[in-house]
Amino acid sequence: MAENRKVILETKGLTKHYGGVQALNDADFKMFADEHIAIVGDNGAGKSTFVRNITGVEQRTRGEVFVDGEPVSFASPQEAREHGIETVYQNLALADHLDVPANIFLGREEVKFRLGPLSWLDKKAMAKRSKELLDETGIKIPDLRQPVAGMSGGQRQCVAISRAAGWGSKLIIMDEPTAALGIQETTRVEHIIRGLKERGVPVIIISHNLRQVFNLVDRIVVFRQGRIAGVLDAKTASGNDVVAMITGVDQGVHEDASYI
Ligand SMILES: Nc1ncnc2c1ncn2[C@@H]1O[C@H](COP(=O)(O)OP(=O)(O)OP(=O)(O)O)[C@@H](O)[C@H]1O
Numbered sequence: 001m002a003e004n005r006k007v008i009l010e011t012k013g014l015t016k017h018y019g020g021v022q023a024l025n026d027a028d029f030k031m032f033a034d035e036h037i038a039i040v041g042d043n044g045a046g047k048s049t050f051v052r053n054i055t056g057v058e059q060r061t062r063g064e065v066f067v068d069g070e071p072v073s074f075a076s077p078q079e080a081r082e083h084g085i086e087t088v089y090q091n092l093a094l095a096d097h098l099d100v101p102a103n104i105f106l107g108r109e110e111v112k113f114r115l116g117p118l119s120w121l122d123k124k125a126m127a128k129r130s131k132e133l134l135d136e137t138g139i140k141i142p143d144l145r146q147p148v149a150g151m152s153g154g155q156r157q158c159v160a161i162s163r164a165a166g167w168g169s170k171l172i173i174m175d176e177p178t179a180a181l182g183i184q185e186t187t188r189v190e191h192i193i194r195g196l197k198e199r200g201v202p203v204i205i206i207s208h209n210l211r212q213v214f215n216l217v218d219r220i221v222v223f224r225q226g227r228i229a230g231v232l233d234a235k236t237a238s239g240n241d242v243v244a245m246i247t248g249v250d251q252g253v254h255e256d257a258s259y260i
Pocket residue numbers: 018021022023041042043044045046047048049050223
């Protein structure tokens with residue numbers, strides 16, 4: 001029963017205005033710890049704004065955010081990370097010139113010992129943990145020591161997701177995780193997301209790909225013109241239901257290839 005399920009994330013009246021642009025209005029949202037959720041909506045519907053105003057990238061105009069029932073107001077993404085909320089952004093935020101372990105441990109390096117102001121990193125431990133994380137996601141990267149700049153989009157995405165999965169004990173948010181990937185790479189990333197579900201890690205994905213959404217998540221939250229237009233159960237809703245809610249056109253909706 002819903003009443004007994006743990007609510008991991010909740011927003012009440014979350015609103016963000018950029019000057020005269022009402023990007024997000026009164027978003028009431030509730031997510032349970034045992035589910036995966038997709039956020040869908042047309043370009044400019046407010047999806048990224050919603051995420052940015054939860055994860056400390058921006059400060060909301062008004063409204064409340066609760067994590068594990070506690071009111072939060074993250075001043076930065078770093079603060080959100082410290083609360084176990086990891087976000088994988090479209091642009092990935094990987095440091096191109098660094099190798100895989102350095103990226104996974106960026107800002108959280110393991111130190112072997114310190115001498116005054118100097119510290120020696122435990123590179124061996126970081127490489128070992130990185131390999132374990134990548135093994136968990138099933139991704140094979142031949143040489144972890146090469147700079148990530150030389151990797152394919154799929155490999156880079158897997159590094160970013162592994163980093164999030166490795167640190168994000170509570171919630172992982174992914175903004176268009178496969179938008180720039182080919183078919184095989186997309187399949188690999190979807191496999192990782194399914195693995196997170198099996199491990200009980202809650203995930204929110206923003207996606208324009210409805211096939212992916214129906215395959216991966218439990219509930220679909222539809223944004224339209226800066227508002228949450230509705231929430232659908234992925235098991236019972238149809239593609240037409242989602243498209244109708246995205247567009248606000250309730251009748252005569254036909255399968256729209258750009259969404260399916
Ligand atoms: N920094 C900003 N300054 C002014 N307006 C902004 C800013 N960021 C977003 N907006 C506007 O807010 C609205 C919502 O944008 P948002 O990026 O959240 O949409 P989205 O649903 O994520 O779209 P997409 O699918 O294209 O990424 C849009 O009208 C956008 O132009």
